[in-house]
Amino acid sequence: MKTSQWWAASGGVAAGAAGVAAGELIAGIWSPLLSPVTALGGAVIDATPPPVKDLAIQLFGTADKAVLIICIALVAAVLAAAAGVLEYRRKGTGLLLAALAGAAGFAAVVTRAQSTPNAAVAPVAAAALTMVLLRVLCRRLAAWAPAAAPSTAPEPAPELTSSARRGFLQAVAVTGLAAAVAGGVTAVLRRATVAAADFRSGMALPSPSTAPQPVPAGAALGVDGLSPLITPNPDFYRIDTALTIPAINPPEWTLKVTGMVDREIEIDFATLLAKPMTARHITIACVSNEVGGSLIGNALWLGWPVRELLAMAGPKAGADMVLSRSSDGWTASTPLEALTDGRDALLAVGMNGDPLPLEHGFPVRMVVPGLYGFVSATKWLTELKVTRFADDIAYWTPRGWSDHGPIKTQSRIDVPRAGRTAKAGTVQFGGIAWAQHRGIERVDLRVNRGPWQRAVLAPGISRDTWYQWQLGIDLTPGEYEVQVRATDATGTPQPETRAPVAPDGATGFHTITVRVA
Numbered sequence: 001m002k003t004s005q006w007w008a009a010s011g012g013v014a015a016g017a018a019g020v021a022a023g024e025l026i027a028g029i030w031s032p033l034l035s036p037v038t039a040l041g042g043a044v045i046d047a048t049p050p051p052v053k054d055l056a057i058q059l060f061g062t063a064d065k066a067v068l069i070i071c072i073a074l075v076a077a078v079l080a081a082a083a084g085v086l087e088y089r090r091k092g093t094g095l096l097l098a099a100l101a102g103a104a105g106f107a108a109v110v111t112r113a114q115s116t117p118n119a120a121v122a123p124v125a126a127a128a129l130t131m132v133l134l135r136v137l138c139r140r141l142a143a144w145a146p147a148a149a150p151s152t153a154p155e156p157a158p159e160l161t162s163s164a165r166r167g168f169l170q171a172v173a174v175t176g177l178a179a180a181v182a183g184g185v186t187a188v189l190r191r192a193t194v195a196a197a198d199f200r201s202g203m204a205l206p207s208p209s210t211a212p213q214p215v216p217a218g219a220a221l222g223v224d225g226l227s228p229l230i231t232p233n234p235d236f237y238r239i240d241t242a243l244t245i246p247a248i249n250p251p252e253w254t255l256k257v258t259g260m261v262d263r264e265i266e267i268d269f270a271t272l273l274a275k276p277m278t279a280r281h282i283t284i285a286c287v288s289n290e291v292g293g294s295l296i297g298n299a300l301w302l303g304w305p306v307r308e309l310l311a312m313a314g315p316k317a318g319a320d321m322v323l324s325r326s327s328d329g330w331t332a333s334t335p336l337e338a339l340t341d342g343r344d345a346l347l348a349v350g351m352n353g354d355p356l357p358l359e360h361g362f363p364v365r366m367v368v369p370g371l372y373g374f375v376s377a378t379k380w381l382t383e384l385k386v387t388r389f390a391d392d393i394a395y396w397t398p399r400g401w402s403d404h405g406p407i408k409t410q411s412r413i414d415v416p417r418a419g420r421t422a423k424a425g426t427v428q429f430g431g432i433a434w435a436q437h438r439g440i441e442r443v444d445l446r447v448n449r450g451p452w453q454r455a456v457l458a459p460g461i462s463r464d465t466w467y468q469w470q471l472g473i474d475l476t477p478g479e480y481e482v483q484v485r486a487t488d489a490t491g492t493p494q495p496e497t498r499a500p501v502a503p504d505g506a507t508g509f510h511t512i513t514v515r516v517a
Contacts, residue, residue: 004145005085007168011137012084012094013077014175015130019098020076021182023105023126028186031119036126039108039119041068041243042328050400050502057288057295062238069243076101080130087138094138095131102127113329133175140168195249200362203250205302205350209276212300216459221468223430225415229461229468230281231297233352238359239286239295239373241395246327246380250363255309255347259323259386262314269363272347275304280344280369281461283434287372287405288501292412292510296434298465301367302350306339306384309347315340315386321403323385323392324366324378332378333394333403334368336386343369343437344464347381369464370437372405372505402504409435409494411443411469411486411510418512424477427516429455430470431484439463439489445471447480455484463489475516483509 027035087094105123144164361379368376498508
């Protein structure tokens with residue numbers, strides 16, 4: 001590619017960056033919860049087949065959204081560069097590409113659940129500015145280095161060439177600087193999160209009317225490398241479809257109960273905090289958690305029982321599902337029975353003694369023992385619609401996942417880590433097991449498909465939390481396959497048959513290879 005075309009590509013990137021930054025700036029002012037970039041990211045997430053999403057989670061874990069944003073930025077840069085080259089070669093072709101990109105951004109914005117008329121302005125303005133800047137930059141580049149000058153054309157005077165070159169480079173520099181400034185201002189505005197963070201930092205949680213379950217003596221085994229009994233907030237897994245963390249200012253937050261109810265209810269944050277709170281240790285897990293995976297955590301949650309709010313609304317006969325909705329439009333289908341049968345399903349406002357972290361649903365989220373998060377753990381909660389499974393579907397159901405998601409009995413080996421070398425003699429194994437809302441009765445290990453050996457099972461905090469276990473096994477030098485199996489409190493062992501995470505959770509024994517020397 002000729003040097004002039006590289007300059008055309010750089011001009012296209014500068015124009016595109018300025019346009020995107022302007023669109024994000026406008027969204028930051030008029031539509032803080034939705035911008036062209038987050039809308040496109042959400043559309044990509046929605047359109048991605050479940051196996052690809054699972055692969056992304058396996059490869060990148062909780063960094064999957066950062067990777068997606070980087071990919072969107074790279075694709076946008078390539079398209080902008082292409083627009084610059086096309087416009088330089090042939091007037092109007094680059095503008096067409098920019099207009100198509102703007103149309104894609106507009107379509108993504110207006111089809112999101114949280115779209116507003118204000119939100120639709122940003123992609124239109126971004127595309128328009130990109131097209132204007134693209135035309136200006138390409139015109140200046142053509143004055144310096146014409147795209148198709150005849151071979152017989154006289155050389156322009158040196159002073160004219162120098163002036164044109166300087167004009168183009170200055171225009172690119174100014175455009176890039178404007179993009180950077182707009183991006184910085186947008187970052188500040190988007191710290192609408194700052195309002196939420198400031199409120200959170202000054203917020204005092206109410207004392208629970210119902211105290212948490214006491215932690216039994218010996219519940220934490222103290223084995224090095226074993227998952228802690230209570231997962232610290234910074235280490236707690238995060239899986240959701242929000243490309244950026246929704247910024248909700250608690251004084252403006254409300255929760256509505258709608259649908260098949262005797263009376264619709266709406267409460268604000270102050271009203272919720274004034275309710276008698278319940279504190280409960282509860283383990284929650286993602287349905288995308290592979291056998292032996294880490295998408296699970298145990299925390300002390302503080303909240304008001306969901307059943308109390310539903311009782312105020314009065315669910316009508318025939319209702320069997322509650323469709324919970326997040327501020328970003330995501331929905332989950334929770335069996336009405338699971339929210340009213342007496343289990344500790346909470347409208348949670350606190351996590352491990354602190355207000356909910358922003359990324360974990362501040363100001364309010366749902367926590368339901370015994371169900372995978374995709375059918376229960378709605379973050380940034382704004383609505384509970386009492387309905388029927390026959391009438392409504394949640395976000396993941398049409399994407400190949402079940403509309404019900406009871407947690408399956410599982411167990412995991414934490415130590416020794418797979419592939420590590422252990423010292424010959426008594427090798428200490430340890431890990432966790434869970435079967436929320438049923439509890440764990442026993443955990444067994446076997447070596448090289450031999451007889452099962454019963455592990456020491458620590459007392460659980462409750463049947464709604466995970467349990468720690470350990471077992472010392474005498475091993476001589478060599479390589480060993482070690483498997484773990486849990487049995488829930490109903491006497492049912494976890495299934496050995498391997499099944500993928502879709503449509504309703506993985507099954508199989510966690511298996512590791514240990515080298516002993």
